[in-house]
Amino acid sequence: MSDLEPQCQASASRDCPPAAGAPVLERISARASVIGKDFTIRRALPSRQRRMVGAWCFLDQAGPVTYGAGQGLRVGPHPHIGLQTFTWMIDGEIMHRDSLGYEQVIRPGQVNLMTAGRGIVHAEDAVTDDPGRLHAAQLWIALPDAERHREPSFHHYPELPVLEWGGFTVTVLAGTAFGQTAPAMIFSPLVGVDLACAEPAETLVPLNPAFEHAVLVLSGALEVEGETLEPGTLLYLGTARAQLALQSQAAARLLLIGGEPFAEEILLWWNFVARNRDEMVAATADWNAGRTFGTVSGSPSPPLVAPDLAGLPIKSPR
Numbered sequence: 001m002s003d004l005e006p007q008c009q010a011s012a013s014r015d016c017p018p019a020a021g022a023p024v025l026e027r028i029s030a031r032a033s034v035i036g037k038d039f040t041i042r043r044a045l046p047s048r049q050r051r052m053v054g055a056w057c058f059l060d061q062a063g064p065v066t067y068g069a070g071q072g073l074r075v076g077p078h079p080h081i082g083l084q085t086f087t088w089m090i091d092g093e094i095m096h097r098d099s100l101g102y103e104q105v106i107r108p109g110q111v112n113l114m115t116a117g118r119g120i121v122h123a124e125d126a127v128t129d130d131p132g133r134l135h136a137a138q139l140w141i142a143l144p145d146a147e148r149h150r151e152p153s154f155h156h157y158p159e160l161p162v163l164e165w166g167g168f169t170v171t172v173l174a175g176t177a178f179g180q181t182a183p184a185m186i187f188s189p190l191v192g193v194d195l196a197c198a199e200p201a202e203t204l205v206p207l208n209p210a211f212e213h214a215v216l217v218l219s220g221a222l223e224v225e226g227e228t229l230e231p232g233t234l235l236y237l238g239t240a241r242a243q244l245a246l247q248s249q250a251a252a253r254l255l256l257i258g259g260e261p262f263a264e265e266i267l268l269w270w271n272f273v274a275r276n277r278d279e280m281v282a283a284t285a286d287w288n289a290g291r292t293f294g295t296v297s298g299s300p301s302p303p304l305v306a307p308d309l310a311g312l313p314i315k316s317p318r
């Protein structure tokens, strides 16, 4: 997906409070944003209070929504650099097309992972014009400096580790959790887990104390370490936790993300993760001039135009 806000704000990790270094409970409101045509999503990362959780630097929840004929997702071709896009599909279907020639429908329970590296273009559209439903989480993972210029690649993961734990169905999306390792190709120590319960449940989730973590309720309501949490609020948990107490009174779904605090300063603007303003200016010029990035075939949606560079700070991080 793509940042389509008219006032595209840069997000510099140096502006962000560092990882807490201790367990905390910090509530962060997701804000409504628009992607594609009239498609409202909730953006939990980056926010003013928190830019990253480990290498996770972007988190959108799309839906759950029911849409009419011809009203499905339409995010036309747009570029990315320096990051991986990570799509976790909960309900509905999306067609991914990219400049490497991949054309892949993603369905519930599956992950699409696109490694932008030095540059790639993709489009994400509803598969048909029929009415439908959509519920998905899209995340971005910042690539460490040693990997951010790598050749772009795309992976579809149709099957992920799934296990039962304390009344929850646990899907390991990325990294290792509950003794299971997800297949996603990652370049930093991080973890992503989906926990869903169909009825009241209570459990302790084991965590890596070296990681910082955050949770986002995707549906229903949960008590997390005694904090009542509903969709629309990211709960940042800090580091140094060996476990997390979860309790639900009814069906609910939770996304848990975590990772080793990201040691490098990054700059996030529009669909790019880079290190300084010059890199952003160059990538924007290349995209707007039709250079470097390649093209996507088959998307019914028009390509996106990069927003005005005025949203970029003049002073850039080192």
Ligand code: MN
Binding pocket: 001, 002, 078, 080, 085, 122, 271
């Ligand atoms: Mn995208």
